[in-house]
Amino acid sequence: MTALPLVFDAPKRALPPRHFADLPRAERRAAVAELGLPVFRADQLARHYFGHLTADVAVMTDLPAAARESLAALLPPLVTPVKELACDDGATRKTLWTAQDGTRAETVLMRYPDRATVCVSSQAGCGMACPFCATGQGGLQRNLSTAEIVEQVRQAAAAARDGALGAPARLSNVVFMGMGEPLANYNRVVAALRRITAPAPDGFGISARGVTVSTVGLVPAIDKLAAEGLPVTLAVSLHAPDDELRDTLVPVNTRWKVAEVLAAARRYAQATGRRVSIEYALIRDVNDQPWRADLLGKVLRRQIGAKRVHVNLIPLNPTPGSAWDASPRKRQDEFVRRLDAAGIACTVRDTRGQEIAAACGQLAAT
Numbered sequence: 362m363t364a365l366p367l368v369f370d371a372p373k374r375a376l377p378p379r380h381f382a383d384l385p386r387a388e389r390r391a392a393v394a395e396l397g398l399p400v401f402r403a404d405q406l407a408r409h410y411f412g413h414l415t416a417d418v419a420v421m422t423d424l425p426a427a428a429r430e431s432l433a434a435l436l437p438p439l440v441t442p443v444k445e446l447a448c449d450d451g452a453t454r455k456t457l458w459t460a461q462d463g464t465r466a467e468t469v470l471m472r473y474p475d476r477a478t479v480c481v482s483s484q485a486g487c488g489m490a491c492p493f494c495a496t497g498q499g500g501l502q503r504n505l506s507t508a509e510i511v512e513q514v515r516q517a518a519a520a521a522r523d524g525a526l527g528a529p530a531r532l533s534n535v536v537f538m539g540m541g542e543p544l545a546n547y548n549r550v551v552a553a554l555r556r557i558t559a560p561a562p563d564g565f566g567i568s569a570r571g572v573t574v575s576t577v578g579l580v581p582a583i584d585k586l587a588a589e590g591l592p593v594t595l596a597v598s599l600h601a602p603d604d605e606l607r608d609t610l611v612p613v614n615t616r617w618k619v620a621e622v623l624a625a626a627r628r629y630a631q632a633t634g635r636r637v638s639i640e641y642a643l644i645r646d647v648n649d650q651p652w653r654a655d656l657l658g659k660v661l662r663r664q665i666g667a668k669r670v671h672v673n674l675i676p677l678n679p680t681p682g683s684a685w686d687a688s689p690r691k692r693q694d695e696f697v698r699r700l701d702a703a704g705i706a707c708t709v710r711d712t713r714g715q716e717i718a719a720a721c722g723q724l725a726a727t
């Protein structure tokens with residue numbers, strides 16, 4: 362396999378037209394005033410959009426018809442579903458959608474006994490080039506706009522409420538674990554986080570505790586996020602406790618080493634009071650050796666602190682063209698046992714959506 366280059370700056374391509382969800386409250390009011398409408402219409406529209414999860418002016422019958430017609434200009438359709446696939450008896454749904462310029466991306470919605478989670482994309486494609494990830498192998502097309510991210514959440518929340526997952530559910534969790542590296546699209550992702558967590562009518566009012574931003578480990582951006590006053594959960598895709606192996610699995614490790622990433626994770630945990638999640642895909646005979654489990658436990662204890670960290674083990678999901686497999690069950694159990702012995706909290710993630718290529722690392726928007 363030839364290594365792909367790391368791409369931090371998205372190709373300069375036009376972003377979609379301005380949308381209501383791009384704007385903080387003051388700018389929403391200004392945009393409504395520009396349309397020649399009284400500013401309170403902005404707040405009414407926000408109640409429909411964020412509160413009732415609708416972007417269809419036709420159903421906003423408390424607004425005069427003429428105002429509805431004008432306001433439609435602030436709600437261009439940015440995220441148009443083109444294909445829906447479901448599995449797990451309908452409890453997992455993947456949506457392939459197209460943007461106005463034909464760019465494609467995917468969103469995955471999942472219902473669990475106690476919660477409903479949407480996994481959103483922050484970029485179309487990804488520039489981080491991880492060799493075991495289908496998105497990383499496809500390269501980066503462009504950043505998504507704030508509204509393109511927010512629209513994924515709105516549509517998922519409406520679908521969950523309306524019973525698309527089998528039974529009506531309230532969307533409780535949003536994870537930035539779809540396509541893309543969220544911290545490489547920093548400003549738009551942070552604006553989206555504000556709309557997601559702000560109470561209605563300024564946002565969906567989803568608790569920051571239920572929101573997770575996952576990163577390959579862009580250290581300066583982790584520190585910036587820690588200072589935003591948004592106590593979302595940080596997940597770091599570590600996949601190896603040692604630089605030699607991580608340089609090959611997560612190529613950005615050649616810029617920021619394991620020790621630097623873990624130090625940033627520790628600062629994040631200290632600043633926000635939230636436990637940091639460490640993602641570790643178990644790959645047979647690559648990163649699943651018992652000695653690596655011991656080393657992982659040791660570096661996490663030493664560099665983050667056992668109380669501030671939680672490990673999420675992910676059995677590797679198959680991707681096209683990859684020769685790698687998931688670890689055998691016995692290997693996985695031994696890995697868990699050794700982390701337990703080191704006093705590190707650890708869970709094995711269920712690999713939802715494999716049958717429909719919706720699981721971690723499988724999103725290719727094809």
Ligand code: SAH
Pocket residue numbers: 487489491493494495537538539540541542543575576577596597598640642675676677678679680721722723
């Ligand atoms: N770019 C961010 C957001 C994507 S999250 C990040 O890497 O964190 C997707 C998660 O799935 C990451 O932890 C990623 O490393 C992991 N992943 C990628 N390919 C995978 C695969 N084939 N099997 C299991 N997990 C995978």
